[in-house]
Amino acid sequence: MNDTEMQNIKRELQPILAEYANVKGALIPILQHAQAKFGYLSEEVMEAIADELKMSPSDIYGVATFYAQFRFTPVGKNVIKICQGTACHVGGSESLAAMLEQKLGIKNGETTKDGLFSIQEVACLGCCSLAPVCMINGTTYAKLTSDKLSKILDQYIEADKKGEAV
Ligand code: FES
DSSP, X not given: OOHHHHHHHHHHHHHHHHHTTTOTTOHHHHHHHHHXXXXXXXXXXXXXXXXXXXXXXXXXXXXXXXXXXXXXXXXXXXEEEEEOXXXXXXXXXXXXXXHHHHHHSXXXXXXOTTSSEEEEEESOOSOGGGOSOEEETTEEEOSOOHHHHHHHHXXXXXXXXXXXOO
């Protein structure tokens, strides 16, 4: 990364860092805000935060990797939130997750190489009576089976080929 890119990242981080300037132990909220802004925590973003907080990048990385909420790769065009709450678990969400992993070749927290899908396992999505459910880009899909979810993914793949939205 060149100096200009680093300066740009630091400029974008400035309002976040300013908000927590005199707050002790503010690294986690700073990382949360940075992730919300950039979509994920890139090496460059962690380096810039480290520089501003006078910490080492490896310390920042060490803290960030401790928490499941942080992502270190960009999220895909379609974010699949697969519910692993109790009702969905009882309803078979594990086999849905296994199908996703097999069909897309990625695990929870990862993004496909083509950037089309990311998988995020989440706790209860708040519609347990419709279990098992998953949410793709904010749309909830209910009472899923592996087959049903696989066909839904095919719709997203097809839509992408045609340059349309699902
Ligand atoms: S457990 Fe999945 S929606 Fe509540």
